[in-house]
Amino acid sequence: QVRLVESGGGLVQAGGSLRLSCAISGRRSSSYGMGWFRQAPREEREFVAAISWNGGSTYYGDTAKGRFTISRDNAENTVQLQMNSLKPEDTAVYYCAAGEGSAHWVSFHGGDYDYWGRGTQVTVSS
16 A cells, blocks of 8 residues: 655745655555645645656646755655745645656646645645
8 A cells, every 4th residue: 555645834924935745655666756736725636746756857837837846765755845935825735646657757637646645734824
């Protein structure tokens, strides 16, 4: 059973930064792409960022470009999302997801991912 656990969420003022982390454990394939998604109340789930197993491919949603950075540490089985210049509209529950595939595989479609964490709340005050 693959398990994803997010951490690092919290309350921050606008303009501040947070670093989210996702720990992956359990049986899984040898390579998997990772993604971050978010969902605000009464909103649809939104793609934030994704990274391939080998780190060679990264994608960002429009709202994350220039402010967020995704990275991963395969030795530690973790993926991080550094979020800078946070805005109140970034307030949401942030989820990490894992998708089994080749070392180059990455996707911005939530339906392509096999495993999901339970999420961590990020609240940005104005």
